[in-house]
Amino acid sequence: MIQHHIEACAQVPGMQEILLIGFYQPDEPLTRFLEAAQQEFNLPIRYLQEFVPLGTGGGLYHFRDQILAGGPEAFFVLNADVCSDFPLSAMLDAYRHQPHPFLLLGTTANRTQSLNYGCIVENPQTHEVLHYVEKPSTFVSDVINCGIYLFSPEALKPLRDVFQRNQQDGQLEDSSGLWPGAGTIRLEQDVFSALAGQGQIYVHLTDGIWSQIKSAGSALYASRLYLGQYQLTHPERLAKHTPGGPRIRGNVYIHPTAKVAPSAVLGPNVSIGEGVTVGEGVRLRESIVLHGATLQEHTCVLHTIVGWGSTVGRWARVEGTPNDPNPNDPRAHMDSESLFKDGKLLPAITILGCRVRIPAEVLILNSIVLPHKELSRSFTNQIIL
Incomplete structure (x- = not known):
């Protein structure tokens, strides 16, 4: 997911680091990934670990010295769980034309779905944010927050004010000294909602691609959006149909x-990772196959994420069931529905965790298989623990 964020940031002229x-413990794959990205983009890339989860804004305040080292003119803040074409250069142009502490990237949603996001009421002439509500209970606006921002160094002052207020409130409740929750800052509720209408927050609207990645279904949808984007930005990354090669339908990425x-047939919207083996006669569609997985002869994999090192028998x-946005509604986004409804597992895409073994000649439909499981039979609408 974050490969796309890093690539977009690296293309902004003057990006320093x-x-x-x-809050995640850095592990060897993350370290390897960051080292490879540093070499590829020739930029310092570092991981800063929070001591406790600090919310969407707490980490920015906690690591403010690192962020401001080198005296940046401004800095981008990107949520990791979004997919976008990241119009960062356009945001930077807008900021330079009219500098303000906070610039938010916004897009439009339909009235019903807007309730699932941060909603922005703007002045249509100046694009100032007049009102901001995170996940409102009634309709506020069809302009929603994309979780992609450009902040000036001045933006850290309101974060400091929230931190100090949290500290005072905590000390009233707990006289033992520093309250551990003081560092937790919710950017949306504690900062944007409080500062809206004070001439500090502005919105830059985009009609480019954007989606949240809250579930495996939305991960497949994001993969489809990125593969479609490659048609314009990186056509060399998309597999071509060649004589004697697999049959390619639509946008497909195959790691070298x-x-x-x-004899395999791939696509549309398939991504195949490092070291994957795809056998004779395999049919793959609307799926992500992660590194080291093996699909044996004549398997059929549809609307599925196959975890790394997994094996699907001949x-x-x-198979999963697609849950796509309404194609007739240009403002529709992926519904981030929960896994369960009325105590039942919702039909959704199938997910195989890492190193799962699926035996030959079985059907796995709308199921989630946890890592390191070796199945012996077919399953439908199950979470296999």
């Missing part, structure tokens, strides 16, 4: 190290 802020049998069928 990229900082990843998160993957081995794909010539003649097996692994």
